[in-house]
Amino acid sequence: MQPRGPRLGMVAGEASGDVLAAELLCGLRQRWPALAAAGVAGPAMQAQGCTAWWPSERLAVRGYVEVLRHYAEIVGIRRALRARWLHDRPDLFIGVDAPDFNLPLAADLRAAGVPTVQFVAPAIWAWRPERAALIRRACDHVLCVFPFEPALLAEHGIAATFVGHPLAAVIPRQPDRAAARAALGLPADTPVVALLPGSRRAEIAHLLLRFLAAAQHMRREQPRLAFVLPAVPHLHDAIAAQVAATPAATAVRVLRGQSHRALAACDVALVASGTATLETALFQRPMVIAYHMHPLSWWLTRRKMRQPWVGLPNILAGDFVVPELLQEAATPAALARETLAWLDEGDSARARRAALQARFAALHQTLQRDTVALAVRAIEPLLQRGPAVV
CATH class of the missing domain: 3.40.50.2000 (Glycogen Phosphorylase B;)
Structure with missing residues (x-):
């Protein structure tokens, strides 16, 4: 019998996040061939074997008024994911961009013992600096695409790694x-x-x-x-x-x-x-x-x-x-x-x-860095740890 590979919960909220997540998923599967992933996924992630319970386009909303129009649907998706993953906890949750959706979900999962990673740091250096407290509570590790971000996050007690931007590769x-x-x-x-x-x-x-x-x-x-x-x-x-x-x-x-x-x-x-x-x-x-x-x-x-x-x-x-x-x-x-x-x-x-x-x-x-290799290296200790017993 083949050993069970790591099980990931993943959420990417739009086309660009779908591409980033797919690149990461490809690298993770090279390291763990039996890895399984499911959650909110676009076509690129699905091509890498991620099961889409909802398509990424359902979260592709920007702007306060625009979000309000889709608020019930978006919150309903997050509640359903939270319930499903708290009942059957994945070995790791990876949120890709979409911080307004992913950080509250990650905070709940982390409180329940699920290791969590945010790929693409919320731009607290550009706007909404108050989110630093939520990032600290929600994330075991942040994968940063810009070189100045890890030091900034460290000031708030947040572990982070600069992995480069996948687009540059x-x-x-x-x-x-x-x-x-x-x-x-x-x-x-x-x-x-x-x-x-x-x-x-x-x-x-x-x-x-x-x-x-x-x-x-x-x-x-x-x-x-x-x-x-x-x-x-x-x-x-x-x-x-x-x-x-x-x-x-x-x-x-x-x-x-x-x-x-x-x-x-x-x-x-x-x-x-x-x-x-x-x-x-x-x-x-x-x-x-x-x-x-x-x-x-x-x-x-x-x-x-x-x-x-x-x-x-x-x-x-x-x-x-x-x-x-x-x-x-x-x-x-x-x-x-x-x-x-x-x-x-x-x-x-x-x-x-x-x-x-x-x-x-x-x-x-x-x-330009070897983004996938750096990301896998940062994620590996969390996958080895797996969900905590709480």
């Missing part, structure tokens, strides 16, 4: 623009703009039409421009239908996934604030960061912010290295103007692009 140091364009059927000499309006339904609702209107503004200025819009697979058809109903339909090509290929192929990206901004930076592409949400959500979010930036490239640089157009500032005309500025062929614009590329290349080097 996946994205090549020298993206092949020509190969990406060939794969997408794009001409080599056509200026290409990538439109990334987010992976959540609320983001699409607030940003897609703004981005499409901005594309129309840009086409009037530069008729040769081509646009690619990589859509997360479960929203592809809805996004394609919205694009088809606008004047931008003839200029914008909607892709099913393929965000990395779109970023490799493009000259500049118009991108929603979030993980996609870091992906764009690792592809060394100029960008304009945009965001828009319900006015009440925006007002509450602004009150919690500790820094003047919202985009990860700017936060990590400590400066506005790329433009941010948020809320009322995110008009189609302004989005178009700032995006076209990156395509200017003047000497100052060329120097600006070169400086940004050098900065992003240095960031890539900083973040």
